[in-house]
Amino acid sequence: MAKTPDDPRLELLQGTLDMLVLRTLQWGRQHGHGIGQAIRQQSDDLLKVETGSLYPALHRLEKRGWLKSEWGVSEANQKAKYYKLTAAGKAQLLRERDRWSQLVHAIGRIMNPASTGEE
Amino acid sequence: MHDDRELDDEIRGHLAISIKDRIDRGEDPESARRAALLEFGYVPSVRDAVHRVWYSRWFDMLADFARDMRIGLRSLSRTKGLAVTVVATLALGIGANAAIFSVIRGVLLRPLVNRGEDQLIYIQQSTPGVGVANAMFSVPEIADITARAKTISAFGDFSTIDFTMLGLGDPHVVKAGVVSGAYFDVMGLSPVLGRLLDEEDDGPNAPGAVVLTHRFWSTTLKSDASVVGKTVRLGAIDAKVVGVLEPSVPYPAETEIIANVVTSPHHLAATMVTLRTHRMTDLFGRLAPGATLDDARRELTSIHAAMIREHPEAYSPKAGTRLSVARLRDQITAPARPILILLLAAAAIVFVIACANVANLILARSVRREGELSVRAALGASRGALRRTLLAESLVLCGAGAALGVILARPFVAIVARYASRFSVRALDVTVDASVLWVGALLAIAAAVLLAHIPRLPSTEGARSRRSPNRRLRMFAMTQIACSFVLLAAAAALVTTLLALKDVQTGYNMRSVLAIDLPTASLSMTAADVSFYRELTQRIGRLPGVDGVSMGTNVPWRDAGKLPGIPFASAGGHPQAGLDNPRARIRMVSPGFFSVLGVPLLRGRDFTDADRASSESVVIVSKSVADRLFPNGDAVNRKMAWTDPLFDKKAHRIVGVVADVDDEHIVPEALLTIYHPVLQLMVAGRLFVHVSGDPYAVVPALKKVVRRMSADQPVERAATLEDVRAEVLSPRRLNAFVLSGFAGVALVIAVVGVSGVLAFSVKARMREFGVRLALGSSPRRLLVGVLLEGLFIVGAGILVGAAAGYGLSHIAAGYLDNVHVPGVLPTLAAAMLLAAAAVLASLVPAARASHVDVLQALRSE
DSSP: OOOOOOHHHHHHHHHHHHHHHHHGGGGEEEHHHHHHHHHHHTTTTTTOOOOOHHHHHHHHHHTTTTHHHHHHHHETEEEEEEEOOOOOHHHHHHHHHHHHHHHHHHHHHHHTOOOOOOO | OHHHHHHHHHHHHHHHHHHHHHHHTTTHHHHHHHHHHHHHHHHHHHHHHHHHHTTHHHHHHHHHHHHHHHHHHHHHHHTTTHHHHHHHHHHHHHHHHHHHHHHHHIIIISSOOOOOGGGEEEEEEEBGGGTOOOOOOOOHHHHHHHHHSSSEEEEEEEEEEEEEEESSSSSSEEEEEEOOHHHHHHOOOOOOOOOEOGGGSSTSSSSSSSEEOOHHHHHTSSSOOGTTTTTEETTEEEEEEEEESSSSSSSSOSEEEEEEGGGOHHHHSSHHHTTTTOOEEEEEEETTTTOOHHHHHHHHHHHHHHHHHOOGGGGGGOOOOOOEEHHHHHHHHTTTHHHHHHHHHHHHHHHHHHHHHHHHHHHHHHTHHHHHHHHHHHTTTTTHHHHHHHHHHHHHHHHHHHHHHHHHHHHHHHHHHHHTTTGGGGGGGGOOOOHHHHHHHHHHHHHHHHHHTSSOOOEEEEOSHHHHHHHHHHHHHHHHHHEEEEEEHHHHHHHHHHHHHHHHOOOOOOSEEEEEOOOOOOSSSHHHOOOHHHHHHHHHSTTTTEEEEEEOOOOOTTTTTSOOOOEETTTSSOOGGGGGSSSEEEEEOOTTTTHHTTTOOEEEEOTTOOOOTOOOOEEEEEEHHHHOOOOOSOOOOOOOEOOOSSSOEEEEEEEEEEEESSOOOOOOOOEEEEEEEEEHHHHOEEEEEEEEEHHHHHHHHHHHHHHHHOOSOEEEEEEEEEHHHHHHHHHHHHHHHHHHHHHHHHHHHHHHHHHHHHHHHHHHHHHHHHOOOTTTTTTHHHHHHHHHHHHHHHHHHHHHHHHHHHHHHHHHHHHHOOOOOOOOHHHHHHHHHHHHHHHHHHHHHHHHHOOOOOHHHHHOO
């Protein structure tokens, strides 16, 4: 419904980006820059998240009640906004993970009928 | 949560961390900063992206709305004719309403510039028994009131008088106000230059002082600041210009200057100061702190009643002398109120008609769109979504109409203001103000919302009936016709009255007589003045083209009311209780007056040069006087006398009888008029010249003659009697013009409405017509059928309009005066006009009906 920047690769990632952000915050709170870094590192530089998608995603997730933000002091001694998962966010993460697995499994069956989807 | 500042802090925090990381990894601070910024991206677009998340709902709505607008615009452009008509009619309706609203606000609702205007009151003495609304006060009366009133803290008085003013350009007759020192303080006014008059300027020993009114200063003197301090000569007295008044509403009269008492010898004379019946002053007051208007009214009324009891000789019982007290603001706006409300009603009617028209057109169109709307509903559009589309369309139309209307409002406001200024001077200052925009916007939105709800949305059950939109359309068209009829009938009534007035026989020679103001410096002439005028008359008589010259005191209609009626009786007769004799107008004329003006002499002789101050006192009377005084015999050589206490009781011999003419009223009544020779009463001031050929061609030569004889004599307002009368008629003409304008607009809109209804009806019945034609019906019958349908709508509308108009005029008569039901002739004329318009409007659709292509009609659905 709402128009997003029309890069097709990013569009695919919008729902997935949300899931990745939730996943990254599973282990504790983090600020925007840290989240972006984490996703890049853990994907071996394959996924580079633009701030133009990351920050809207963070605010959207906060609006939905899956994240909570608080102000703190960063390692650069500057004021920074930290995000952390809420209980609802945790539940959402589990739901999305399941859905993602089913999706991958289903696509895998079509693309490669012989093999099974990864767990 | 949605705080831009917090977002900026968040971004700054991100950048700081990013830079620090890079520095830790070994980059130098400068390139680390640049690289971090580059990596972050374009900050404003990140901000925008977050905003879109915050305000996603609004963005969605906006996007939807924009899309609806685009669709609406596109479909409207496919029916340009409809769009243009709708926009035009709305523009007229909205523009007219917005303009009138501005004027009403400016005249009735805006506060005055006077300080503390809530405490400012106007006190008026009226004698309704003899038909005088403002009888004014005399100096002894004012003294009584001011001495006894406790609810008023201060009084100010104002008398109007004419001066010949020298010293500021050409010699000029100015209307002046003569005031007491407290006047400006009571009125709460301030100067824009110099100072205003105050207590120091009061009394017979103060130096002459003059204040210029703002309008006079800015127009005639072109806002020349150096006039302050100059000395002018008012009649025989010198006075210094001490200041310029701020722009304010001139009341009770529009004057050019305001002077202190010492400039007017008349004001210091005994008659003015001691005679209780010599009334020429208006009275203002300021309420004492704590006193209300009602308190003041009660107190002043009782003081007034006591005054009448104490001096019964000055108050005729027939006159019914009364006192009224009102807030100045109410007094000023009261005359304009009925007219403005009438205008508002007319504009509202036009707006209703315009809306009905627009509704008609949109309804007709929506029926054609039913297919499209059903498809959209079937595809899943909710009722709300469909309504939103309609709303977007009607907003585009109404928005365009309102925008155009607001543009039109400015010239409309100018016209209405000039019209209203004849009833209230406040209208002169009205300009378009912001309220016009608000009213325009409000009206447009109201219209748009209304219109969006008119078309019927496709319902989920049942087949749509074809008949009901037709009936609704007919009702709209009938409403339009009814409203137009009311306006047309009113306009026709005004126009017929105007035409009747134009053709009335006045008894004067209208085209060839020039009337000129030649005011004398003081009210009565000296011997030197007499010889001046005699010489002047002779010289002007010798000018080429001039057939006759005469002096007088009153220019017909222009000087109406200058001299009041004076009671008289036949000499030696038995005068009844002094003031109950019949009243006649008194006029002073020189020999030749009647032949110059074309008034026939019925009996006896005209004045001659032998009738002068030293010889016997003679008069000429009008026929109705002769019939009144001497019904059984000849009036010539009988005597009459004036019975007013201010006048000499001398008997005057009647030497001639002339035809009755009325120089006061536009519609001539039989006025009792008695003429004295100028040379016997020594008063003149007006020149009448009979010219063969174009009277205006003589004016420059005439002015030169006067100038050569005297450098100081003002020569003003030269005009033929015809033009003088036309100018007096112009308010009525303007009335008729404005109302006809409204009616014309209404007619056009209604005609379009009827035409639209019929066109729609024909289109809807195309199949029926096709079948009938195929079955052998003649095309003419179809045409006549459609015409009859049109006439039926108009007929019904006229009946409704007549009933409504009748009812309305009864209601209006309760609130305003001068409201009559229009006569038979104008009503019939209006009905005929509407019927003719209906036939015209029906012709095209009717022709269409009779030329229906059978096959196409049968195929259409």
